[in-house]
Amino acid sequence: MTTTTPFPSTPIASLPGTPYPIHALAYSAAPAAYILTGSGDRAIRLYNPFPASSGPRGAVQPGKLVQTFEAHGYEVLDLCVASDNARFASCGGDRSVFLWDVATAKTTRRFGGQHGHTARINTVAFAGVDESVLVSGSFDASVRLWDAKASSMKPIQVLSEARDAVQVVLVCPARPAEVLAGSVDGRVRCYDIRMGRCVTDVIGEPVTSLCATGDGEGVLVGSLGGVRLMDRGNGGSLMSYDGAVGGSLG
Template sequence: MAPNYPKQILTTLKGHKGPVNDVCYNKSGQYCLSAGRDRSIRLWNPETGLLIHTYNGHGRDVLGLAVSNDNGKIVSGGVDRTVLLWDVSSGEILRRFTAHWERVNSVAFNDESTVVVSGSFDATIRLWDLRSMNFQPIQVIEDCKDSVMSVEVKGPEIVAGCADGKLRTYDIRMGELKEDYIGPAITSARLSKDNNCILVSSLDDTMRLMDKSNGKLLNEFKGGHKHKEYKLASILSNSDAVAITGSEDGKIFVYDVLEGDVLSTLEGHKGVSSALAYHPENDAMLSGGSDGLIHIWG
């Protein structure tokens, strides 16, 4: 039986001036957010296509964003080297963290939304405590030899994909680090829903599914998408049955996780389809591209 995955565009969200760098759903999937080169973050209703709010406060392109578990806060990072914490309903900036000295590529909340983790072009991962009034990071991780392209947090673990070609998994509670050498620069590293695997995208037109516990390569996905120079996101479906990636030719490729074959090629964006997010509950997803559009797929 073929796995389920989104196959067609239901709605297209328009409003960003210039490329869309990141997209995400809130925790219920009722709303979605986008971050763009136009320095703005936008909150949308994906059902109706309605723009609900625009958050302005970054001085340059917004590169990464994440939503807290109670949906009340947003964190964002960008080319202006700042990490901003926003109140969703009022649109106010609650915190402005400025200790990175290069652009911030990726941001994430921990499960309790008490700590923000940021990864930067300055080759550091920084942890920020949201409960204290301290604006300095509570921890700076300096193992990466090049730009930190992607960070994700689950439980006590931080998964980081780095342009030095290494996948790093930190257990903050135990103080442990696992390093897996992938080779080419990594632009995206995402945990599977069952938390056992990591889907890694790198600049050799390849996605790899890695076993988190022992670093074994479980499968490789290539032969469809083009990925040589841009930061592209890749995601797994909620069942972990399909791996989906953007491509530098604007298409979106859906691979079968077990077989490694291309299941489908979706006509997505003009230019690069760079940003992807899977709905937390349904077989739906968001894609954002260099054409400034956001597609809702179902």
């Protein structure tokens, strides 16, 4: 596939706030006017990246820090935002998933503890038609599903097919009942949480990232071996992209 549109390469805003590593970034849902960051200082920050400014034309403008969210005991590793922008979820090194209310800047639910993951949680996503389910993937090689509306702290389902750390989970809005999970064991697993089915695609290299196409029919798979565009219908590789440089997972 060729394109004549150059990839953006000029900074237009900066988001000040922490000297610690930023592990997670997420735009708010449409119209994507805000940005959330999760960092090594255990805090989550909400920014308006483009506040009204009278700065010189063409200069990189500082974003405005709107709110800081604090509850995690260790680094924040991933964030996901609900489609109504009223809630978001976070996860991290404290083996917990937090559900937040944006208006009050407080947590409404915490999933973890006795029935939770046994190692750091690398990834989290909303699932279900009404986004009433949270999906988390962990260094403990499991994927867990949590009922965001119920009072129970137990996961409603534990998916243990992976043989190594789960680095990323993905739920496409076009297929809210399907969960994709990418693992260091070199596989992408597609779970149909309604039918109880699991389909596995072998990538052959540790999987580090997943991104669905707009129609939900394809998924970009990032691994230590490169990037592939996969067909979700038959699991075939539609295209490979050169230029990725492999490395080691920390």
